[in-house]
Amino acid sequence: MKNYLLNKNYILTVSFAIVLLFSIVSCNPDTNQKIEQRNWELTWSDEFDGAAGILPDATKWTYDIGNSGWGNQELQYYTNRPENVALDGSGNLVITAKSENFGGAAFTSARIKTQGLFTQAYGRFEARIKTPYGPGIWPAFWMLGANNQTVAWPQCGEIDILELKGNQPSILYGSIHGPGYSGGGAITDSFALENNRFDKDFHIFAVEWDTDKIDFFVDGYLYQRISKNTVNTKGEWVYDHPFFMILNVAVGGNFVGFPTSDTPFPQKMTIDYVRVYELAN
Amino acid sequence: MSLLLVLGCQNDDADLQEAKYSANPDVFIDTFSPGLNFSAFGGTVILGFQVDKDVSYNKTAASMRFDVPNVNDPAGAYVGGSYYTSVGRDLSEYDALTFWAKSSQSATIDVIGFGNDFGANKYQASISGLVLSTTWKKYIIPIPDPSKLKIEKGMLFLSEGPEEGKGYTFWLDEVKFEKLGTISNGQGGILNGTDKVETSFIGVNRTIDGLISTFNLPNGINQSVNVTPAYFVFTSSNPTVATVNELGIVNVVGSGTAVITAKLGANDAKGSLTINSAGSYTPAPTPTQDASKVISIYTEKYPNVPVDYYNGYWAPYQTTKSADFTVNGDNVLNYTNFNFVGIQFSSPTVDASVMSHLHVDLYMPNAIPSGANFKVQLVDFGADGVAGGGDDKGSTVTYTSPTLVTKNWISLNIPLSNFSGLTSKTHIGQIIFEGTNITNFYADNIYFYNDGSIIPPVPATAAPTPTVAAANVTSVFSDTYTNVAGTNLNPGWGQATVATQVSIVGNNTLRYGGFNYQGIELGSAQNVSSKTHLHLDYYTSNSTSLKVYLISPGPVEKAYTLTVPSSVAPSVGGWKSIDIPLTAFSPVNLSNITQLKFDGNGTIYLDNIYFRN
Secondary structure (H helix, E strand, C coil), X not given: CHHHHHHHCCCCCHHHHHHHHHXXXXXXXCCCCCCCCCCEEEEEEECCCCCCCXXXXXXXCEEECECCCCCCCCCEEECCCCCCEEECCCCCEEEEEEEEEECCEEEEEXXXXXXCCCCECCEEEEEEEECCCCCCEEEEXXXXXXCCCCXXXXXXXXXEEEEECCCCCCEEEEEEEECCECHHHCEEEEEXXXXXXXXXXXXXXXXXXXXXXXXXXXXXXXXXXXEHHHHHHHCCXXXXXXXXXXXXXXXXXCCCCCCCCCCCCCEEEEEEEEEEEEECC | CHHHHHHHCCCCHHHHHXXXXXXXXXXXXXXXXXXXXXXXXXXXXXXXXXXXXXXXXXXXXXXEEEEXXXXXXXXXXXXXXXXXXXXXXXXXXXXXXXXXXXXXXXXXXXXXXXXXXXXXXXXXXXXXXXXXXXXXXXXXXXXXXXXXXXXXXXXXXXXXXXXXXXXXEEEEEEEEEEXXXXXXXXXXXXXXXXXXXXXXXXXEEEECCCCEEEEECCCCCEEEEEECHHHEEEEECCCCCEEECCCCEEEEXXXXXXXXXXXXXXXXXXXXXXXXXXXXXXXXXXXXXXXXXXXXXXXXXXXXXXXXXXXXXXCCCCCCEECCEEECCEEEEEEECCCEEEEECCCCXXXXXXXXXXXXXXXXXXXXXXXXXXXXXXXXCCCCXXXXXXXXXXXXXXXXXXXXXXXXXXXXXXXXXXXXXXXXXXXXXXEEEEEECCCEEEEEEEEEECCCXXXXXXXXXXXXXXXXXXXXXXXXXXXXXXXXXXXXXXXXXXXXXXEEEEXXXXXXXXXXXXXXXXXXXXXXXXXXXXXXXXXXXXXXXCXXXXXXXXXXCCCEEEEEECCCCCCCCCCECCEEXXXXXXXXXXXXCCXXXXXXXXEECXXXXXXXXXXXX
């Protein structure tokens, strides 16, 4: 309970935070940290309120459809059927990966994006998500540069706010891909829950992105800061133009490996909300 | 606020007072944890478990070593036992039993878990078929509901037999309870998580089985744990139709529909049992055969022979499950999800050579779709008495509509002669039911019987004692009368027959072995013209031809054909009594009978040969 209070209050005043930290160190080294207070202003959100079984708001989301493997040798066929993507009637969006033959693929799932509907450069991008699990299951909340129609990947830039390998359901990966550091050479870090896993409850995954750094958060805890200087030692900083957001659950693929006969299906990624902020003056 | 937080991570007085039972998580780290006892299960190799100081995980002081015996090891058939404490421990803060293990060869432990306290085993949980490899790996047995384990004594139990008949060795180490957090919350399940619908009756008792809880392990793979009923809370949607108790035993008490569900902890378990009660149960007809003429496989009326199983669960093609029930004390076999199922009785096999029929009562609660059929197969294991070996004989009879009807008992009395391929009946070992489009049926009163048409080779009873007054009789061969003096019962007529006199239940009886023909020379010529009939009693289990002749000088002879075998009704204990009108022997001179003759085949028993009026 105390941890929960501290996590939720990471923007408390410095003096109070110090008292709390001092009190906790004696018996439980904790993950709390002092971060400069920022004043975020909401620019876009989807709370996924609506009746069960309907597709998400068409003014906010569009679909990638098909089984092209998406450059990652993924095995699923992405559809826009309610079986694969729908509101649950309880204020969540659920993306469901199923084991079924469809369109020449052995699995179905969904991949939704804000491309052409909403893009933004800089700000805080966050989602509250309960992840799926199982060998070969690869959920993601991520962003691509909105210029990707005119500039080839990785020149457009990619920011992965959440990736997870279903055979390691306690470990979160945050990464960026750009020219000079993409694919297996991405700039990346991971965060492991101790004595817990990301599918047991909702967690808040976020990046805070400005002109000279991208900070990666889980439940308000900053686990990775990628500065422009760091990027420039590996390649080119390509994060000064608008990006769009993507939510998907892949099955198989070169990040996570193949599903096995032991992989439980169906697998669901449950998204409570997606919110985007910009820095207020 | 900060002060409160500090106190929150120390023990306070209230916590200490509640902690009546040790929360020690250790079972076996480098040795037995304090208070831990070991008892081997019956039939195990007592010395199969040792503390091993040479092999251990991570070079610690010792491990637990289990030496699985080879098949037929006189010391025992398997290893296994329970490790339990005398005083319970509070395990409610942990979520799994974990241990490191390896084996001398890849192997699968039959069952391993906790909650076996050599008592009620109330909160037992286990994994069946735990696969070990030759390198040390960590294994996790999730706790279905830790809140139940406030006073648990059963820390670890296991049971393992040979692999492919061969013994081997495996080791466990660092056995302890842990709070992992990295296993998902368990999903409880009854009936293995399936939704079942069953027709039932008032008075039926049925146990909810297939109790499991499925967890996702830290590697993303699901693991099912076998769970005892005490972890669940069972509920009936309609207790006026069916009740369910804390052990998951369902009692059907009325007609209508009730759905049995369960909760494991706060969450609904997967799976349900829908009882469609048709009301009062109509039992199968009570068998009426005399017990001495029955070999019973499954009845209450007769003692049953030893049966290996009533459902062999033959992998991989059998889908049939058993949902046997007891209604008002009557045990009924119920086969669900039926495609085929075998009943085996191999030790010993059944000798049905003197049985005429197989009886089975069937009840099919569902509609009989067109194209449905039901097959009954008998398998004789042959002289080797075991399945296989190249000498098995099997044969099948098939039933369809209109024999197959729904919601009525179908009493099959199948003549064994209908099993045309069953050329041997002396080592019957299996009854196999097979069906098409019949998903569910009940079976009761499965037995072999003899309607009297099959008799043993040697009479078990003497021929009926004659009741005709001696004054009206001229006797050739009978213990009851004075026989014609000087009669030669075995004249040398060149016959192959070996004629002897044998005692059947104290009664002197003529026996013709290797029979082709046989004469009787009367001690003196008899005038039987005042008599009306020739009486004789005969017995044969195997003859296909038997004639009797009267002979007068000339010789003049006349045959009369007797019905064989003698078991054909009417007969008494296989003995057939016949009174042949002497007119049937015309033109033999009845005033001057000198000889009798029989011809035919088989083995014949004869008694009470006399003329009467």
